[in-house]
Amino acid sequence: MTGLWFTRATLKRESADVAPLLGTLLADNDGRQLDTTHRLLWTLMSDEIQRAGKPEREGQDKAAFLWRRAPDKDDEPVWYVLGPEPRAECAFFHVESKPWQPAFAVGDRLSFDLLVNATVDRMVEPGKGREGRRRVDVVMDAMIAREREESAAGRAILRREAGADAMRGWWNNQAGRNGFRAIATEMADYRTVPLSSRRLAARKGPQLGISRLTGVVEITDPAAFLHRTATGFGRAKAFGCGLMLLKRTG
DSSP states (O other): SSSSSEEEEETTOOTTTGGGGGGHTTTTTOOOHHHHHHHHTTOOOOOHHHHHHOOOOOSSSOOOOEEEEOOTTTTEEEEEEEOOOOOSSSEEEEEEEEEEOOOOOOEEEEEEEEEBOEEEEESGGGGGGGEEEEEEEEEHHHHHHHHHSSSTTHHHHHHHHHHHHHHHHHHHHHHTTTTEEEEEEEEEEEEEEEEEHHHHHHHSEEEEEEEEEEEEESSSSSHHHHHHHHHHHSGGGGGGGGGEEEEEEE
């Protein structure tokens, strides 16, 4: 896969255009913050890419680009973007970019850090047949199932263990289909993000489950792994999920 660029974007805090947005962009991640960030990152794209918009869906959650917020060595927020060549100048971000040309080989071991919205197909309304199937969050699905089985004592710990086990299973399934073997996997964090801008209303409204996975993978099929890292893992890519940050180990 060619034509992709890896971009490091930092906010132009000195810009008058950015100042009114700092409170939203630097707040704890919620649906409004993630949506605003995604819209601003679109300004990095060329006019042609902006006109084309999001690619047509073909059975997967497609995205014109992948992105991820992560702290730098000074704990300042940085946004990483994998996608088409960005503009050299942007009103909201300082831009550092280079062609994305990884040279993966069988046997390579890579440490990774991934935010992912992992889902599984479930029958939630049996009376409706195929129409009753829904994509549900892997971790929450496992947590709810475990909660039904256990008493209230120690429920929070049991729920987290169930969620972590479910994510390891999901990740091992991804490995077999996407050219890698899971050497070590940890669910470093799990949180739900309200998709409503009103937090109180969002308590009963739609929630997005985001898991943070870290660990080590070993490449078994470089072409398959390259394709998946370029197109992203899981769903909710507009909300900063799916981009795998990689470092070589050893």
